[in-house]
Amino acid sequence: MKKELTEIQKKILDYLIDQKVSKGIPPTLAEIAKHFGYKNRATVQQHLQAIEKKGYIKKNPKLSRAIEVTVEEKFFIPRPILGEVAAGNPLTIYPDAIDTVELPTIVRMPKDSFLLRVKGDSLKDAYIFSGDIVIVNPNLEPKNGQIVVAILDDAAVVKRFYKKKNEIELVSENPEYKPIVIEKKYPSFKIVGIVIGVYRSMNKKAV
Amino acid sequence: MKKELTEIQKKILDYLIDQKVSKGIPPTLAEIAKHFGYKNRATVQQHLQAIEKKGYIKKNPKLSRAIEVTVEEKFFIPRPILGEVAAGNPLTIYPDAIDTVELPTIVRMPKDSFLLRVKGDSLKDAYIFSGDIVIVNPNLEPKNGQIVVAILDDAAVVKRFYKKKNEIELVSENPEYKPIVIEKKYPSFKIVGIVIGVYRSMNKKAV
DNA sequence: TAAAATACCATACATTTGTATGGTAAAATT
DNA sequence: AATTTTACCATACAAATGTATGGTATTTTA
Structure with missing residues (x-):
């Protein structure tokens, strides 16, 4: 079991992931320092060392x-918000209905988007099938009817919003x-992004 | 219209895209130089300047x-292949079959591949729908069961072969x-290529 | 209560990195 | 034939970058 990160360390790790997803490239120490308001890189340096040590x-x-x-699942494990999980009682959700999604190597897409491979057939009437790769844009506000990727507890789901x-x-x-159904304040819930496209390779068979 | 890249410039651009896709982060000048065997970064620097200028x-x-x-789309615009196919049948006969689309870099594919927008629902049981964009590789021999693009008289069809x-x-x-059913010698018949992938944009509604 | 971990700061320094400049040689273009 | 483009080389340098070291203060752990 890995050691727990401190709150600040979590935030920095979060930022690392965010940057890689949105910009496609990890930040420099200076960029991290600037983002967190640190006056020098050494502070970041020490945080990174601590995170690496863990x-x-x-x-x-x-x-x-x-x-x-x-930590691959890192993308889907507790973010700062999720870290404060479950002060209240978890909603009754339908575990069987939750699709898990593998996050492949984060690929920089034209519009800061990334890819997810879809598992399960819960969206087959939307022409999205198991094995398909969805292109997700994390920078858009979801509108009704759009297909979104969301984090719910420890699972990621691809569903219509x-x-x-x-x-x-x-x-x-x-x-x-x-x-x-999610109550608005449900802590471990987060919209990751909006599915802007679907890709399927004809070489690989759908699982 | 953009200027043509030289062979080396193409290779470098290729490498940039490859790195971005595989490593998730663009290379430094030094890394590019090392990869291509250049003894200093200035060479890379000049190539990049040339590529940027173009x-x-x-x-x-x-x-x-x-x-x-x-210029991701650059890789996906119709290729000369179609022009050759059209030797007998001018390209203008089926303008609707050919279209340019913005594709994410992930769908980067074999050279000379091109895109076609699918119309009609004759492949819906193969999970290909009207409005979908198929990526066609003209350099592969079709095998039984594969989905191919063929020209038949003056229409392009996407069907299983x-x-x-x-x-x-x-x-x-x-x-x-x-x-x-086509007799082998049927004159106006030609396999254009094999469908190696399908892409669908969620922004545009399927036609 | 003492020790360790955390969360910052400042300064210093070797590399890395991007870039500017100048040069050579071959190929392509005019 | 003259010029431009291409494709390399070498050197130089400022800025960016990563890292090492030492310091202070607070919180957590033993």
């Missing part, structure tokens, strides 16, 4: 921007799955 | 690794459509 990143010494996030008065509904197009 | 990349000066590839003794069968997955 096994969450790996640094290639001397090389610029060579910060590798080594509907915002209602006091709750958010994540709907599968496949009638076999029931909608997931 | 509009294929954009550099953020002073920042490390800040090389932005600006089956080679038989004396004829070729083009099958729709949609049972509403009957297979097209």
Whole structure:
């Protein structure tokens, strides 16, 4: 079991991931320092050392921007918000309806987007199938009816998004799955991004 | 119209894209130099300047690794192949079949591949729908069961390919459509290429 | 309560990095 | 034939970058 990160360390790790996803390239120490308001890079340097010591990143010494996030699920594990999980009681959700998504090597896409491989057939009526790769843009506000990627507890789901008065509904197009309803304040919930495209390789068979 | 890149410039641009896709981070000048066996960075520097001048990349000066590839679509515009195919049948006959689309870099594919927008639902059981964009590789021999693009008289079709003794069968997955049977010598028939991938933009509604 | 970890600061320094400048040689263009 | 483009080389240098070292103050842990 890996050691727990401190709050600040988590935030920095978060930033590392964010930058890689949105800019496609890890930040330099200076950039991190600027973002967090540190007056020098040494502070960042020490945080990074601490994070590396705990096994969450790996640094290639001397090389610029060579910060590798080594915890793949990292993208989906507690972010600062999620870290404060579950003061209240978790909602009754339907675990079977939750699709898990593998985050492949983060690829920089034209519009800061990244890729996810879809597993499960809950969106098959939206023409998205198991094995398909969805291109996700994290910088857009979801509109009703759009297909979004969301984090819910420890799982990521790809579903159609509907915002209602006091709750958010994540709907599968496949009638076999029931909608997931989330109260707005539910802590471990986060919209990761909007699916802007789907890609499927014809070489690999859908799983 | 953008200027043509030289062979070496193309290779470097290729490398930039490759690195971005595989490593997730653009290389430094030194890394490029090493990869191509250059003894100093100045050579790379000059190539990059040339490539930037021609509009294929954009550099953020002073920042490390800040090389932005600006022309993903460049790789996906219709290729000469179609022109050859059209020797007998002018390209203008099926203008709707050919279209340029902005594709994410992930869908970067074999040289000479091109894109076609699918119309009609004859392949919907193969998970290809009207409005989808298929990526076609003209340099592969079609194998039985593969989805191919063929030109038949003055129409381009996307169908599953089956080679038989004396004829070729083009099958729709949609049972509403009957297979097209072509005698081998049929003059106005030509396999354009093999569908190696499918892409769908979620922004544009399927036509 | 003492020790360790955390969270910063400042300064210093060797590399890395991007870039500017100047040069040679061959190929392509005019 | 003259000029431009291309494709390298070498050197030089400022800025960016990573890192080492030492320091202070607070919080956490033993």
